[in-house]
Amino acid sequence: MTDAQIRDRIDHLRRERHAVILAHNYELGEIQDVADFCGDSLELSIRAAETDAEVIVFCGVRFMAETAKILSPAKTVLLPVESAGCDMADMIDAEGVRRIKAAHPGALVVCYVNSTAAVKAECDLCVTSANAPEMIRLLPPDREVIFVPDRNLGAHCAGITGRPMIFWDGCCPVHQRMTAAMVERRRREYPEAELLIHPEAPPEVVALADYALSTGGILRHVRESAKKEFIIATEIGMLHRLEAEHPDKRFIPLTEQAVCPHMKLIRLPDLLRSLEENRTVIEVPEPLRARAEVPIRRMLNRKF
Ligand code: SF4
Structure with missing residues (x-):
């Protein structure tokens, strides 16, 4: 099939399946060009929360598709290439969050959206790079703050807000x-x-x-x-x-x-196969999903 034929077929299936295609700004041009919406993590989270499509095809990495599933549990969320992950998100797990919380009792934990559902479920507030300083200002001033997993974004926010924070030692390579x-x-x-x-x-x-x-x-x-x-x-x-x-x-x-090698994995044939074969379906089982939704909703509602 030529690229033009693949694009036609994607269009046909998108309509037939009532699907919306979301693409992160780092995806390949051929994917950005066929997406219904391109954006950063915050914009895509909002789209995922608002869409009335039955299927969300998330052209990005796993934590983004998980975030869409957390916000839209009744919808089918597809990640066209199952192995598309995030090296930064993988630098911390739920046990790591529990350990750092135990070392700082009473501290609030802020997680960057670039984290797994299991990590978000352990945290108090989720932020993106677009809104992190504004969100951190919502936190009560008398509580210690832990920022995971990106030490660089954490340091940037500490500089802007003047609020000292404890950082997890993660980063985007x-x-x-x-x-x-x-x-x-x-x-x-x-x-x-x-x-x-x-x-x-x-x-x-x-x-x-x-x-x-x-x-x-x-x-x-x-x-x-x-x-x-x-x-x-x-x-x-x-x-x-x-x-x-x-x-x-x-x-x-x-x-x-x-x-980012993960952001270059999805090509047009993968997107087509995802719609044709309904893969890869992203699931976030309850009650983990409900716990992970709390810090994301606080971010979307701008209320702590
Ligand atoms: S660019 Fe960095 S933070 Fe973004 S998905 Fe790739 S590894 Fe993760």
Whole structure:
């Protein structure tokens, strides 16, 4: 089958199965182009909560599909490639959260959305990179705060909110590769460009950027900016949408090495097979699902 035939078949099945296709901003261009909606973790969580489709096909990684299932337990949630995981999410498990809580009795635990359902079920509040500082400000000031699993996003939030926190020692290996030397080189090469970075990068590199933003925040910033050149310091998939939306602007990756292998697994034939064969169905059994929903609903309702 040609790509055009695969896209036609996907369209047909999407209608027949009352399915919505969601794609993360880091997915391959061919997947972003057929999705009903592309976005960052927060935008996709909201879409997953609001959709009245019967089937959600989540083109992203497992924790994202799990989050959709937690919010829409009656819907079928499909992850087209079962092995699409997240190295950062896998750096902590439920037992790890219980251990760090035991070491800090009375502390509240904030989890980045990049965590498994089992981890979320142990936590008090879920955040995304788009809303983390705003959410942390909702917490009662007299309680200690533990942030899991991303030490870099945690440090970024502590810097913005002025709130000391205890960090789990996890990170995203893709963003952790970014260095001050890469920033210096790109600044020399493109002195007029604005440097936009994701806060999963190391704090000393984030400090050198013009703005630290979620992927949704980067898209919004570029739309509103009069600037013509941007150095983009996040996963390389972001450039596809930026270039498609702004053919008059120039986007330079901070590094071409910022490639998340998990986000590149889903190709058009996988998406088609997922709709045809109903796979891979993501399940989050009760009562774990109900416990994991609590910190996510607090985030979506902006209420603690
Ligand atoms: S880019 Fe990093 S945080 Fe995002 S899915 Fe890949 S490993 Fe996980």
